[in-house]
Amino acid sequence: MTNRIREFLRTRRDDGPCVVVDLDVVRDNYLTFAKALPDTRVFYAVKANPAYEILELLAKLGSCFDCASLGEIEEVLATGATADRISFGNTIKKERDIEKAYERGVRLFAVDCEAEVDKVARVAPGSKVFCRILADGKDAEWPLSRKFGCEPAMAPRVLEHAHRHGLVAYGVSFHVGSQQRNPQAWDSALESAAWIFREMQDRGITLSMVNLGGGFPTKYLKEIPGVPSYGQAIFASLRKHFGNRIPETIIEPGRGMVGNAGIIETEVVLVSKKSDTDKVRWLYLDIGKFHGLAETMDEAIRYPIRTPRDGDDLEAFIIAGPTCDSVDVLYEKEPYMLPFSVEIGDKLLIEGTGAYTTTYSSQNFNGIPGLKQYVI
Amino acid sequence: MTNRIREFLRTRRDDGPCVVVDLDVVRDNYLTFAKALPDTRVFYAVKANPAYEILELLAKLGSCFDCASLGEIEEVLATGATADRISFGNTIKKERDIEKAYERGVRLFAVDCEAEVDKVARVAPGSKVFCRILADGKDAEWPLSRKFGCEPAMAPRVLEHAHRHGLVAYGVSFHVGSQQRNPQAWDSALESAAWIFREMQDRGITLSMVNLGGGFPTKYLKEIPGVPSYGQAIFASLRKHFGNRIPETIIEPGRGMVGNAGIIETEVVLVSKKSDTDKVRWLYLDIGKFHGLAETMDEAIRYPIRTPRDGDDLEAFIIAGPTCDSVDVLYEKEPYMLPFSVEIGDKLLIEGTGAYTTTYSSQNFNGIPGLKQYVI
Numbered sequence: 001m002t003n004r005i006r007e008f009l010r011t012r013r014d015d016g017p018c019v020v021v022d023l024d025v026v027r028d029n030y031l032t033f034a035k036a037l038p039d040t041r042v043f044y045a046v047k048a049n050p051a052y053e054i055l056e057l058l059a060k061l062g063s064c065f066d067c068a069s070l071g072e073i074e075e076v077l078a079t080g081a082t083a084d085r086i087s088f089g090n091t092i093k094k095e096r097d098i099e100k101a102y103e104r105g106v107r108l109f110a111v112d113c114e115a116e117v118d119k120v121a122r123v124a125p126g127s128k129v130f131c132r133i134l135a136d137g138k139d140a141e142w143p144l145s146r147k148f149g150c151e152p153a154m155a156p157r158v159l160e161h162a163h164r165h166g167l168v169a170y171g172v173s174f175h176v177g178s179q180q181r182n183p184q185a186w187d188s189a190l191e192s193a194a195w196i197f198r199e200m201q202d203r204g205i206t207l208s209m210v211n212l213g214g215g216f217p218t219k220y221l222k223e224i225p226g227v228p229s230y231g232q233a234i235f236a237s238l239r240k241h242f243g244n245r246i247p248e249t250i251i252e253p254g255r256g257m258v259g260n261a262g263i264i265e266t267e268v269v270l271v272s273k274k275s276d277t278d279k280v281r282w283l284y285l286d287i288g289k290f291h292g293l294a295e296t297m298d299e300a301i302r303y304p305i306r307t308p309r310d311g312d313d314l315e316a317f318i319i320a321g322p323t324c325d326s327v328d329v330l331y332e333k334e335p336y337m338l339p340f341s342v343e344i345g346d347k348l349l350i351e352g353t354g355a356y357t358t359t360y361s362s363q364n365f366n367g368i369p370g371l372k373q374y375v376i
Numbered sequence: 377m378t379n380r381i382r383e384f385l386r387t388r389r390d391d392g393p394c395v396v397v398d399l400d401v402v403r404d405n406y407l408t409f410a411k412a413l414p415d416t417r418v419f420y421a422v423k424a425n426p427a428y429e430i431l432e433l434l435a436k437l438g439s440c441f442d443c444a445s446l447g448e449i450e451e452v453l454a455t456g457a458t459a460d461r462i463s464f465g466n467t468i469k470k471e472r473d474i475e476k477a478y479e480r481g482v483r484l485f486a487v488d489c490e491a492e493v494d495k496v497a498r499v500a501p502g503s504k505v506f507c508r509i510l511a512d513g514k515d516a517e518w519p520l521s522r523k524f525g526c527e528p529a530m531a532p533r534v535l536e537h538a539h540r541h542g543l544v545a546y547g548v549s550f551h552v553g554s555q556q557r558n559p560q561a562w563d564s565a566l567e568s569a570a571w572i573f574r575e576m577q578d579r580g581i582t583l584s585m586v587n588l589g590g591g592f593p594t595k596y597l598k599e600i601p602g603v604p605s606y607g608q609a610i611f612a613s614l615r616k617h618f619g620n621r622i623p624e625t626i627i628e629p630g631r632g633m634v635g636n637a638g639i640i641e642t643e644v645v646l647v648s649k650k651s652d653t654d655k656v657r658w659l660y661l662d663i664g665k666f667h668g669l670a671e672t673m674d675e676a677i678r679y680p681i682r683t684p685r686d687g688d689d690l691e692a693f694i695i696a697g698p699t700c701d702s703v704d705v706l707y708e709k710e711p712y713m714l715p716f717s718v719e720i721g722d723k724l725l726i727e728g729t730g731a732y733t734t735t736y737s738s739q740n741f742n743g744i745p746g747l748k749q750y751v752i
Contacts, residue, residue, distance in 0.1 A: 071743025113648035151651035275527035367447025
């Protein structure tokens with residue numbers, strides 16, 4: 001909670017739930033990444049929070065951008081950032097979107113199979129491609145499936161295919177899993193990356209870049225290691241696997257860049273019991289899974305929640321959202337401890353909600369508008 | 377698939393995924409419900425699909441409306457339907473929203489605890505309230521949690537509380553779980569409802585209405601019983617538990633009203649393997665969990681999918697959406713059988729997608745706009 005956000009909420013006139021993002025925190029986060037990984041370029045993962053003000057600030061600070069779609073590319077270009085600072089980082093792209101991105105000047109694309117290379121080769125000739133490989137995602141709170149990337153053993157063929165079709169086989173990328181709490185998690189993927197570099201060298205093709213992906217955590221309820229310890233662990237692994245020939249590196253923080261910059265304000269709509277013998281009460285908020293808090297899915301992420309009654313004795317509550325949808329329950333398997341005295345009408349603050357809240361929000365589910373955002 | 381939808385898609389000029397809803401099917405569904413339950417009023421669950429054209433058609437046909445929020449109430453009123461045809465059916469309401477609904481003429485509210493009764497009593501004096509009770513939701517493909525409703529044993533106290541505070545204790549509601557495939561599922565809840573009616577009678581309060589809720593299924597891949605068999609089973613249970621004093625009844629179909637009226641058209645963006653030894657290929661569409669297909673969560677609902685290559689030999693595919701989000705996978709635990717020959721660029725049709733698709737869609741996740749809808 002920052003003073004700027006506190007002051008904004010105190011004087012806010014609008015009604016209804018909202019998220020407030022403090023640009024000063026985003027700036028601090030950017031500078032922390034830049035300092036912890038001084039030789040690494042930062043590509044902000046736009047999908048975490050594509051607010052114009054955030055993109056504009058990061059563009060001014062010198063950041064590059066990891067874009068998931070043509071829509072995001074256009075949002076970044078609208079801030080005045082140039083196309084050479086954009087990576088089209090989604091391995092799943094329509095050929096006509098690759099073509100439009102190329103027309104707008106984008107020259108860096110992610111691939112993970114030969115069919116995707118073929119699309120890029122046809123409509124974005126001469127571009128750089130990096131091949132995403134599968135990483136295991138162990139120790140991540142929001143683990144990855146096998147959706148993105150190929151087995152490391154397949155990557156040299158994909159990259160050679162790119163080389164033969166007029167593209168620049170530029171490097172390797174991977175993702176260790178979002179909200180990754182173990183700074184050592186990059187090591188085994190870097191070992192695979194170094195193997196691919198050597199294998200390509202044997203084929204006469206020199207790769208240049210390792211894209212270290214995202215995964216840098218933001219602080220929710222559990223303590224996390226600081227960004228510098230990630231920088232140190234990653235640098236040590238690069239040394240270990242690449243020796244003196246350390247490649248160009250980039251990172252793609254999203255959650256780590258904006259997560260702790262945002263706070264949601266929400267209102268208690270109802271507190272109730274289901275029967276006289278129930279031990280745990282239900283607490284209903286005016287937003288839930290469908291209006292910003294999707295990442296409570298499977299109760300994976302436990303946000304810190306502040307109430308105006310903090311300090312009173314705690315009691316376990318099941319917390320749910322306001323929609324007529326039974327899956328719109330935030331914490332039930334493991335109820336959440338809040339002051340016993342919380343009441344209908346209380347305003348609660350949910351911390352660490354600057355990333356993946358507005359964007360996950362539904363457009364108008366149950367007639368409730370999408371989450372409103374203020375960037376200050 | 378209807379001829380009208382086929383013809384519409386054939387001549388459509390816009391690019392990108394969409395859902396097309398055929399109003400003729402909605403009309404047929406309404407008339408089928410009206411015929412199968414002739415003494416029951418139909419309250420369409422607006423949340424399933426709040427398109428203006430659907431609400432307007434149903435208003436003309438004489439339907440009433442189950443609304444989850446003030447937003448939905450205003451959408452219904454905008455079609456010209458009068459407020460006496462609206463139920464504010466959400467048990468979780470802000471007091472100021474109840475007040476605004478009351479100002480607009482709404483006089484029927486759902487409650488499931490005394491705190492909610494107090495709100496209605498304060499700002500909507502004299503209104504009718506029905507108490508929602510918990511039902512077990514067995515046999516539903518999209519089961520309910522304990523989020524809505526109180527234990528039946530608690531309902532008489534809630535209703536008596538309403539009566540004492542100047543409200544009309546009007547009846548009981550329950551929900552047997554969405555996409556309920558067992559027509560007998562209403563029986564045990566009706567037994568509880570009848571008990572509450574008798575208990576209230578003993579307290580000198582006569583209840584009038586049983587709200588049978590929704591749950592009526594739409595056809596996906598599995599066969600379902602027809603609406604008439606639901607009508608017969610429910611009527612038999614009413615007779616069994618209420619004898620000659622059958623109460624006024626209402627139903628709240630949502631999925632059953634619009635599910636089979638809609639078809640999504642989507643494009644294959646990529647087909648790939650993760651390694652040379654993979655047995656199952658991945659197939660990526662241009663929409664997924666975040667742009668209309670949220671109900672594939674936990675692979676609960678398996679939509680029928682048509683391809684331009686139907687008739688070719690089938691092969692198992694993992695199906696995923698286009699976003700840079702690893703949870704955006706539709707069918708993986710149990711892969712989906714599609715023609716082996718499907719290719720990048722093919723247009724697929726996903727049937728039974730008229731309900732809970734546009735509304736669940738995110739606003740702009742990954743820079744991909746919300747699902748576009750055409751109502752024809």
